């Protein structure tokens with residue numbers, strides 16, 4: 001670059017001096033670390049990036065572009081080029097020229113000359129020397145800077161921070177909050193309208209905004225889970241203290257072995273339901289641990305109620321692990337006569353309460369529980385802010401599934417009513433104000449006439465507000481905190497805390513179960529500091545696989561390609577994944593001599609914000625991949641047909657199977673045609689759907705476009721596939737290996753299977769042997 005500047009200097013000496021100064025002036029900001037950040041149209045005033053107003057030397061020195069990491073083209077190139085092509089850029093460069101040379105106006109040259117004349121060599125000598133020094137050192141300085149700023153090839157963490165598409169951690173988190181929390185989204189979003197699920201998407205991530213870690217894997221034997229020793233605040237966010245262990249002792253490993261359902265003394269009706277649902281008739285490790293424990297027995301009055309934590313990897317059957325002991329107990333202590341006398345619409349008095357963070361999860365878990373009630377008669381209700389009516393009508397409720405927010409609203413109806421009332425009052429006040437204004441106008445217009453009465457013809461007419469029922473815990477026997485780490489984390493601790501305090505007041509002897517896939521020091525601290533939750537004897541049923549990704553989950557790294565944009569890279573990888581699934585199916589069919597199933601695999605793409613989700617959907621749709629977005633405020637046009645609840649096609653249906661009603665051939669045909677047309681294959685979402693949801697085995701791939709903030713969030717997002725023993729893949733974009741992940745060491749420790757593809761295919765679009773195979777396979781079809 002310097003050589004070019006010098007050439008110019010030789011040709012136009014006075015100009016060269018000016019250029020030298022101009023360069024000196026621009027060298028410092030240009031050399032800053034920000035200059036090389038790839039961005040999409042995020043340039044701020046004064047930002048001299050490619051997308052903004054670069055220094056002249058950068059612009060003219062075209063060769064310099066070829067020195068840049070190629071990725072900067074991919075991710076910022078398009079807009080930068082647009083701007084470059086814009087004549088205004090040159091115009092304004094000229095202006096800047098003038099400004100630098102003379103402090104404004106078009107008389108740059110004249111003023112520059114004046115400056116030079118004014119410029120006493122001796123006086124200004126220092127300046128010139130400084131300029132020279134910059135020029136001399138320019139090559140090296142700038143060379144270093146480029147190396148430093150090469151986000152893609154070095155320092156993975158910087159890249160994560162600065163790639164604008166790939167999210168800049170906190171920035172996007174903030175945006176997430178902003179985008180998701182407002183009530184306006186609840187109101188406007190008819191499809192997903194009511195309920196607390198759309199307040200704060202970030203709520204569903206690991207507690208706290210800072211780095212979270214998994215508790216270290218240690219042998220634990222009979223040692224205490226809950227420490228007497230307090231955690232130093234400094235250690236809370238770092239690697240957990242050694243005392244928070246995960247079992248590796250032989251006794252636990254033996255207890256966790258898969259066993260027949262019939263070995264645990266489960267009631268016949270529940271056993272039948274289990275046998276129908278899981279035809280292999282075997283438990284998962286966490287089920288073996290829970291069902292072989294005291295949880296299946298009536299609590300011993302001398303010892304006190306059950307207190308236990310169930311911890312196991314994602315998709316390992318924790319829901320049934322807690323449902324069975326709770327239902328077994330509810331059935332054993334069922335007094336149908338007294339329960340059935342509970343009048344409808346009276347206080348709701350559940351015997352078991354399952355708290356969860358999201359509405360989607362509540363709905364799904366309630367469906368899992370209902371699938372038992374066909375055999376074991378129990379009344380199960382799922383509550384959300386929108387369906388108070390069903391809670392009201394239920395009369396007797398054995399199991400109530402609710403989000404923490406809904407439950408708190410039911411517990412403190414007065415607070416809720418006050419909030420509603422103040423909302424109504426402010427609406428009324430604004431209406432009154434506008435009425436008054438129109439009255440005044442009418443009076444002015446008909447000063448002599450009689451005042452007409454203004455009718456309230458407002459539309460829509462006032463809705464009759466369904467009064468929420470009052471919840472009381474006088475009959476409560478079980479409290480389950482599902483996704484305990486989220487419920488006790490910063491986001492929900494107020495709601496959960498209020499509920500726990502009510503339990504303490506009204507049902508201090510109720511059994512409490514904590515259920516989680518990730519134990520962090522912060523969570524254990526929260527449990528420890530709550531005497532009701534940690535009341536002794538406290539049992540821990542932690543699967544030996546806790547804090548490991550499922551065995552059948554393959555981890556992949558796909559660096560950004562050298563062409564296209566991040567969005568197109570993701571689209572290419574999604575297509576490749578589908579082709580791979582199709583080939584796997586074909587190979588399996590050939591091997592087994594069976595016919596092709598022609599099953600269509602699905603994928604879930606996690607991005608940082610709702611806006612990005614929409615961009616992603618557009619890109620995937622433009623490549624003929626049927627896609628929907630499911631975020632707090634995704635436009636309804638991206639959510640698929642409302643009537644079909646498209647998200648359900650990604651989830652396991654836990655509805656009890658009913659006797660099939662034969663459909664007319666015409667109806668079947670129409671349904672098939674519709675399915676063919678609208679069945680989405682990709683779901684683009686944010687952290688909102690990362691917790692607990694039971695995605696179907698058809699979801700073979702999870703794509704993490706924005707790397708999750710920490711290892712806990714990684715575990716939960718990745719855990720939406722490879723569930724219940726099925727195979728799945730999780731792909732991290734923009735990273736080549738573990739060392740580029742901020743929490744790479746922690747991640748390396750929990751991954752059990754890494755794809756070799758990272759070695760074979762360093763770029764998402766490079767042709768490789770596998771792709772050639774895929775193409776050949778596709779051509780054969």
Ligand SMILES: Nc1ncnc2c1ncn2[C@@H]1O[C@H](COP(=O)(O)OP(=O)(O)OP(=O)(O)O)[C@@H](O)[C@H]1O
Nearest residue numbers: 278282283284314315316317318319517692694724
């Ligand atoms: N004994 C079993 N045999 C086969 N499949 C099972 C068994 N128990 C549960 N499953 C299935 O495993 C899947 C995952 O179960 P579940 O949703 O309870 O996992 P989880 O551990 O709660 O996951 P997460 O931590 O993500 O919430 C479900 O589809 C469930 O039906």
